[in-house]
Amino acid sequence: MLAVVPVSPGDQPKAQRLAQELQTVALEPATDPRRIEQFFSVLLVSGHRIALQQCGRNAPGAVTVDFGSAGMRHRRRGGNNEDLGKAVGVKKRSNLRVLDATAGLGRDSFVLADMGCAVTLCEREPLVALLLQAGLEAARGSDDEWLRMVSTRMQLVPGDATELSANLLEGIDVIYLDPMFPQRTQSAAVKKEMALLQRVLPSTEGVAQPETLLRWALEQSVARIVLKRPRKAPLLDDRKPSHSLQGKSIRFDVFVKRALEPASAGH
Numbered sequence: 564m565l566a567v568v569p570v571s572p573g574d575q576p577k578a579q580r581l582a583q584e585l586q587t588v589a590l591e592p593a594t595d596p597r598r599i600e601q602f603f604s605v606l607l608v609s610g611h612r613i614a615l616q617q618c619g620r621n622a623p624g625a626v627t628v629d630f631g632s633a634g635m636r637h638r639r640r641g642g643n644n645e646d647l648g649k650a651v652g653v654k655k656r657s658n659l660r661v662l663d664a665t666a667g668l669g670r671d672s673f674v675l676a677d678m679g680c681a682v683t684l685c686e687r688e689p690l691v692a693l694l695l696q697a698g699l700e701a702a703r704g705s706d707d708e709w710l711r712m713v714s715t716r717m718q719l720v721p722g723d724a725t726e727l728s729a730n731l732l733e734g735i736d737v738i739y740l741d742p743m744f745p746q747r748t749q750s751a752a753v754k755k756e757m758a759l760l761q762r763v764l765p766s767t768e769g770v771a772q773p774e775t776l777l778r779w780a781l782e783q784s785v786a787r788i789v790l791k792r793p794r795k796a797p798l799l800d801d802r803k804p805s806h807s808l809q810g811k812s813i814r815f816d817v818f819v820k821r822a823l824e825p826a827s828a829g830h
């Protein structure tokens with residue numbers, strides 16, 4: 564269903580390594596397009612950049628993680644950010660340590676890191692984690708000082724959040740959860756990209772479901788848990804939050820366990 568395609572001969576070793584990680588096939592550079600079209604989608608490898616592209620006519624745009632893109636810069640000033648910052652508590656302390664337990668394409672994580680938070684990004688899907696890793700490496704190697712600085716506050720930990728070691732959880736102030744890909748979004752382009760990801764990713768059967776994730780988060784020794792939900796969605800697992808922040812299409816349910824303490828020395 565998915566093949567890894569190196570754009571030039573120099574990308575071949577990396578393509579083979581990624582194919583091994585994803586337990587799929589790597590094609591040769593300059594493979595006959597008719598052979599490529601036999602796959603539903605391809606992961607294109609070109610230097611530091613990787614992109615997921617659906618094959619065939621009328622395919623949506625490639626899915627990639629580019630924190631320096633115009634879209635991400637626009638998102639910095641987006642309507643939900645103020646609520647996201649308030650929900651997490653950045654006004655109470657700017658250098659919060661946040662675990663984004665459902666990192667996805669890292670958009671919310673980036674916004675939080677831009678606000679000054681130190682963000683640990685956890686992502687359980689290997690393909691999504693690879694896209695995220697490539698985006699982080701590109702940002703760290705960028706000429707843009709702002710982008711480099713923000714990305715140094717982001718650390719990726721691939722794997723299931725509910726299996727994180729106590730070591731990685733130590734010192735975390737806030738757990739942020741956005742467990743479901745949105746069904747409806749403002750932008751048709753974004754919607755198509757998400758639809759592609761949903762089709763390529765394996766079924767979530769047998770893995771921790773959003774309710775399990777919330778229960779796990781509530782058991783951790785953190786000051787608060789923030790859960791992003793579609794605006795009108797029912798309470799997850801029937802758990803009543805301490806308070807909610809309502810946006811136009813989404814809301815943040817905030818579960819406060821204790822006050823956010825001032826940063827201790829070393830944080």
Ligand SMILES: C[S@@+](CC[C@H](N)C(=O)[O-])C[C@H]1O[C@@H](n2cnc3c(N)ncnc32)[C@H](O)[C@@H]1O
Nearest residue numbers: 665667668669670671686687723724741743744
């Ligand atoms: C809706 S997306 C998150 C989007 C993200 N907030 C953003 O701004 O790009 C949800 C992601 O959480 C991941 N996920 C779900 N449950 C997880 C878990 N238990 N541990 C780690 N990642 C998980 C999914 O694989 C998916 O990539």
